Amino acid sequence: xxxxxxxxxxxxxxxxVSEFYQAVAQSQIPLVYLGETICSRRRELKFSxxxxxxxxxxxxxxxxxxxxxxxxxxxxxxxxxKKQVENGEFIIEANDMGAVQAAKELKLPxxxxxxxxxxxxxxxKKLHSWGMQRFVMPVELSKNWxxxxxxxxxxxxxxxVFGHGFLPxxxxxxxxxxxxxxxxxxxxxxxxxQNPQGLLASTQESQPLLxxxxxxxxxxxxxxxxxxxxxxxxxxxxxxxxxxxxFDSIALANxxxxxxxxxxxxxxxxxxxxWHQEAGFNKV
Amino acid sequence: MExxxxxxxxxxxKTALNAGxxxxxxxxxxxxxxxxxxxxxxxxxxxxxxxxxxxxxGKKIFLTINTFPQAxxxxxxxxxxxxxxxxxxxxxxxxxxSMLDYAHTHYPHLPLHLSVQASATNLGALKLYKEEFNIExxxxxxxxxxxxxxxxxKVTPVDLEVFAFGSLCIMAEGxxxxxxxxTGQSPxxxxxxxxxxxxxxxxxxxxxxxxxxxxxxxxSGINEQMGYPVVCKGRYTTQDSKDPTHLLESPTSLNTxxxxxxLAKANVVSLKIEGRQRSPAYVEQVTKVWRNAIDTxxxxxxxxxxxxxxxxxxxxxxxxxxxxLGAYERTWQ
Numbered sequence: 001x002x003x004x005x006x007x008x009x010x011x012x013x014x015x016x017v018s019e020f021y022q023a024v025a026q027s028q029i030p031l032v033y034l035g036e037t038i039c040s041r042r043r044e045l046k047f048s049x050x051x052x053x054x055x056x057x058x059x060x061x062x063x064x065x066x067x068x069x070x071x072x073x074x075x076x077x078x079x080x081x082k083k084q085v086e087n088g089e090f091i092i093e094a095n096d097m098g099a100v101q102a103a104k105e106l107k108l109p110x111x112x113x114x115x116x117x118x119x120x121x122x123x124x125k126k127l128h129s130w131g132m133q134r135f136v137m138p139v140e141l142s143k144n145w146x147x148x149x150x151x152x153x154x155x156x157x158x159x160x161v162f163g164h165g166f167l168p169x170x171x172x173x174x175x176x177x178x179x180x181x182x183x184x185x186x187x188x189x190x191x192x193x194q195n196p197q198g199l200l201a202s203t204q205e206s207q208p209l210l211x212x213x214x215x216x217x218x219x220x221x222x223x224x225x226x227x228x229x230x231x232x233x234x235x236x237x238x239x240x241x242x243x244x245x246x247f248d249s250i251a252l253a254n255x256x257x258x259x260x261x262x263x264x265x266x267x268x269x270x271x272x273x274x275w276h277q278e279a280g281f282n283k284v
Numbered sequence: 285m286e287x288x289x290x291x292x293x294x295x296x297x298k299t300a301l302n303a304g305x306x307x308x309x310x311x312x313x314x315x316x317x318x319x320x321x322x323x324x325x326x327x328x329x330x331x332x333x334x335x336x337x338x339x340x341x342g343k344k345i346f347l348t349i350n351t352f353p354q355a356x357x358x359x360x361x362x363x364x365x366x367x368x369x370x371x372x373x374x375x376x377x378x379x380x381x382s383m384l385d386y387a388h389t390h391y392p393h394l395p396l397h398l399s400v401q402a403s404a405t406n407l408g409a410l411k412l413y414k415e416e417f418n419i420e421x422x423x424x425x426x427x428x429x430x431x432x433x434x435x436x437x438k439v440t441p442v443d444l445e446v447f448a449f450g451s452l453c454i455m456a457e458g459x460x461x462x463x464x465x466x467t468g469q470s471p472x473x474x475x476x477x478x479x480x481x482x483x484x485x486x487x488x489x490x491x492x493x494x495x496x497x498x499x500x501x502x503x504s505g506i507n508e509q510m511g512y513p514v515v516c517k518g519r520y521t522t523q524d525s526k527d528p529t530h531l532l533e534s535p536t537s538l539n540t541x542x543x544x545x546x547l548a549k550a551n552v553v554s555l556k557i558e559g560r561q562r563s564p565a566y567v568e569q570v571t572k573v574w575r576n577a578i579d580t581x582x583x584x585x586x587x588x589x590x591x592x593x594x595x596x597x598x599x600x601x602x603x604x605x606x607x608x609l610g611a612y613e614r615t616w617q
Contacts, residue, residue, distance in 0.1 A: 070459075071405065071427065071456050071459075072405055072406040072408070072409075073405055073406070073427065073428055073429075073432050074432055074435070075407070075435050075436075075439075077406070078406050078407055078408055081408070096403075096405075096406070096408075096409065097402070097403075097404060097408070097409035097412055097413075098404075098405075098406040098407070098408030098409040098412075099408065100408075100409075100412060101408035101409060101411050101412035102408050104412070115459055117352055117379070117380070117401075117402070117403070117458060117459070117472065119352035119353065119354050119355070119380065119472065119473060120352070120353050120354060120355050120357075120358055120380070120382050121355055122358060122381070122382030122385065122386075123352075123380060123381035123382040126381045126382065126385055127381070139461060140461045140464045140465075140470050140472075141354075145354060145355055148354075148355040148356045149355045152355070152356070167461070167465070168461075169460070169461045169462055169465055170455040170456070170459065170460040170461060170462050170516070171427075171455060171456045171459055171460075172427060172454050172455045172456065172532070172611075173426075173427035173428070173429070173454075173456075173611035173616075173617045174454060174532075174533070174611065174616065174617045175617065176531060176532055179531075180522065180525075180531060184615060185614070185617045186614065199522055199523060199524070200522065200523045201520040201521070201522050201531055202520060202521050202522070202523075203499060203500040203501070203518075203520060203521075204500055204502075204503050204519065204520070204521065204528050205500045206521075207499065207500070209466075209499065209515075209520065210462075210515075210520070210531075212522075212531065217455070217462065217516075217532070219465060273468065274464075277468070278468050279464070279465065279466055279467055279468035279497060280461065280464060280465035280466075280468075281465055281466060282468075
């Protein structure tokens, strides 16, 4: 089984993003997803900057996929999305049905990201008929679910599992980070740049619960399915996705590729409940 | 402009129609719809009765089959579509691709409405569902600003329905895993948000603790007005502030009475009232106010104004007795 690096979900300064992907280029990671998937107000990197990074990664032997925005609201966001789809070189990760349509219209292949609702084989086959090459399993689904899907028939598309990182749990129109800092969304000063791993939120009993990342809500705990890799391989999973939250994610992906288990974990608690058909935050 | 009201059971359905609803929406008594609470919803027999009653009144009835069948379970969902088609409902409200495909293939004349759970917020998504499944209408998630609704309405290939009143869901519907992250049950696959069996209230001195699957969602005064406990409306601390606050949203309901003229001008065809899980008394109160408001607007669009008594009546049935325009208003975002 191969390892992929998911799109960077946080807002980092442009120099840090460039440095990060330079390091990725030096790594063994074969598949890299790239692009702003959370908020169109984050303008540290423009479309052309992402394309430059994509070319650099491609030149270093990586397969590159351009990831699209997960929640499209304004007409300008849809226009930007079409630009991404029409880049002429790289396939896209569709994180919304609007992106599926944009790729389908041009008869271009695409990957379905984890925020597209895929809950059964018939839906996946429909998407495949429209050009889906691979899909990332929605994070709330389990090993049993995947086993069931795979038992129905041999799938003509690849399967990727969100295996390590902070879970994408929800999307809203409201920017929680701006609101927390007393700013309006329209004058947000891209304040989310101050929280390179999101802003940790805990219950009144000090239990870390959520992570605010602009309009996105993530899990406080880090999903870690690395002990399941052997099982996944036997099942026929094609890619294990590492969702990056720091430069350590690159080392972690490298370790997985070399089948080393001494993973560098963040200091956040880990979880794997969803994989075992339990509450997502559980650790089984 | 259609006034579309919720019917958790036959009593609510009759109440809604008598109070002035143009149409009602409801679900079967199982997990094929996203409000599968115990004691709610309709058996096939009751659905038949409901459809006949609604038709006799000259009104419309829509059936929600808006959860996502999981691998290996599709059959029950397909059966729900068959039941609906044979009952003569006026439209199906559907979210899942496989279900849209099944319904469109087997019952091409049965109108399809795209459920809010499908989370279609943009032209591309609406085009896809129109081209592939010939949907007639889409219910918009509660994440667009009024301007964004207006912009989308200008180019949409299908009719638009919006949420006008009810519990405020602040996340893009159909793509929120907060409930399953904490309880293990997903609204998308037939549970509901914050299933009641996971909710526990606990008194501690002058405080009331609200727990969801033992996670402390909120701590409030015994006499404080509280909404139904959901993760997004809890009070939490952050790494930079130890003061517990409603980081995401406080318990409040959506109320768009003041936006009625704008929604009408944007050609929104249907105003949806949320709350199939609420009582017939709620349905009656809300339907009456909205019927009155729509009629007042239609009689004299230029001079329409929200009336204080309408807002007062709606506040009484709102979460935390407060209301908001939610994402329709840019400042909320």
